[in-house]
Amino acid sequence: MSVNMIVCCKQVPDPEAPPAVFKVVDNKMTLPPDVKPVIGQYEEFALEAALKIKDTVGGKITALSLGNNFVRDVIKKALAVGGDELILMEDEAFEGGDSWSTANALAMAIKKIGEHDIIFCGRQSSDWDAGQVGLGIAEILGIPAVTLARKVEVTDGKAKVERVIPDGYQVVEVTLPALIIVTSGIGALRYPNLKGIMAAGKKQPVIWKPADIGLEPSQVGAAGRRSKLDKLFQPVKEAKCEIIEGETPAEAGANLAARLKEAKLL
Amino acid sequence: MAENKGILVCGELANGKLASITTELLGCGRKLADDLKEDLSCLLASDSVGGASKEAIAFGADKVYAVEHPALKEYQADSYMQAVEKSVNEISPRAILIGQTSMGRDLAPRLAFKLGTSLTTDCLDLSIDPATKLLIQTRPVYGGNAQAIFTSELVPQVVTVRTKAMSPLERDDSRKGEVVPTKIDIDTSKVRAKILETVKEEAVGIKLEDAPVIVCGGRGMGGPEPFQTILKELADLLHGAVGASRPPADNGWVPEALHIGLTGKIVAPDIYIAIAVSGASQHTAGCSGSKHIIAINKDPEANIFREAEFGVVGKYEEVMPAFTNKLKELLAG
Secondary structure, three states: OOEEEEEEEOEEEOOOOOHHHOEEEOOEEEOOOOOOEEEOHHHHHHHHHHHHHHHHHOEEEEEEEEEOOOOHHHHOHHHHOOOOEEEEEEOHHHOOOOHHHHHHHHHHHHHHHOOOOEEEEEOOOOOOOOOOHHHHHHHHHOOOEEEEEEEEEEEOOEEEEEEEEOOEEEEEEEEOOEEEEEOHHHOOOOOOOHHHHHHHHHOOOEEEOHHHHOOOHHHOHHHHOOOEEEEEEOOOOOOOOEEOOOOOHHHHHHHHHHHHHHOOOO | OOOOOOEEEEOOEEOOEEOHHHHHHHHHHHHHHHHHOOOEEEEEEEOOOOOHHHHHHHOOOOEEEEEEOHHHOOOOHHHHHHHHHHHHHHHOOOEEEEEOOHHHHHHHHHHHHHHOOOEEEEEOEEEEOOOOOOEEEEEEEHHHOEEEEEEOOOOOEEEEEOOOOOOOOOOOOOOOOEEEEEOOOOOHHHOOEEEEEEEEOOOOOOOHHHOOEEEEEOHHHOOOHHHHOHHHHHHHHOOOEEEEOHHHHHOOOOOHHHEEOOOOEOOOOOEEEEEOOOOOHHHHOOOOOOOEEEEEEOOOOOOHHHHOOEEEEOOHHHHHHHHHHHHHHHHHO
């Protein structure tokens, strides 16, 4: 058996960068140049889910990304870890989209790719955190979707998914083709090995413009939005932490207990 | 289609009662409906809605649509979507409020895309623009490092609201309202994702969401062991529960059910003790509603000290035994 998989990946500013470097200027998030872009953390889990299936039953992985100014070394990680093909929807017109215009363009690209068994997405992007695009793609394509997967197995044209719920998990069986949205329990994305990095270096991504997926520039990115971003801001937070001192860390610990008692928190 | 009017809360039940998020949504929805001078209704879909309809009225609803069907016993997207889509088309609301819960995260995007409208998830604040009657929707973005305000001209306006972000009204059982039993056929042959099994993995002891005190460990704990010893000892002493930031959950040191943060549980205890937690915005998104935050971290620059009220800079291995012992002494005295 060979499973045909598409993994949607997004290039985002490193979400693990210290909070202090995130600065909003003129309604836009600006980050210092030393904050490097990465593949979003949940898309990394989605890639790992696809790779685990490729390991066990075999298959083909096409990584698909939408944006502009991709840093090749960053996005090619999808190939270096074991992806077979990389399609970049790369154009100025794709910038500034919302969940709707992004899901719509990705769905059109998936139609163009053609045959597939599973589309993997992360649960939410690591920049806008909306958590809509995966389910949006499934609605547009009219295929079933299972969210919050932490384990995926494929047998006989079906996928068996462990879906995380607040106090445990469900075992869900879904017919293919299906869209599966992955969460962290799947396990961290493997490191690329040297062979993978070399192979990725030689491969060129396929580039698609809006016209390649049958859309006008006015239907994608910022122009294709359904919701309007009125304002981006950072609420002012006053640091007011009282640091409890002591001769030794242990003494500081004891002093903290005493201070909590004094503040009537116990 | 009729003109879209009124606010609709898409409710949830927990053990046959109104879930706390639904009381929060009704509290928020009541205010929005009053500002619009329109009705607040509540959709409750389950195998048996029972007394929850009356509860929804007591918490602010003018009208409750009670949809009962055996296929709605537990949330399953394909069944649930049929019930919600049909109800929404009949009710024709101006705005739909859904909880940013396990169900809401799964349902809301499907519903919004199906209805051809837009959605803003995880809202912290909602208000009505008096000129346009559109919802002004505020939500955190960039892992909580900023907030964004969105509007959309499409109706119905769909939003999900973060748990514990809104206050419920005082329950008033004398409040008048109408319960509309709603018959909806659900075609179970359209269910494409079958739930074969539901497995509970709840940690023993006090539930995280209900705990008055939470002792939370972060990446700096270094492994699973301190969660079961140092942190548990402190939690037990304070009649609280142990939680974790994302790295311990991702690394399998603790079950995912203990994960507090943007993509885990949202908690708001009286006392939140964060130990070896750096305080990334993605984590503080889950605990910033706590009344008192106390931080112990070896890094004086750790972001958690920007959230905390009291803190100690030091290695947890050195600070914690003395802290717990002194607490024991003070609590005994």
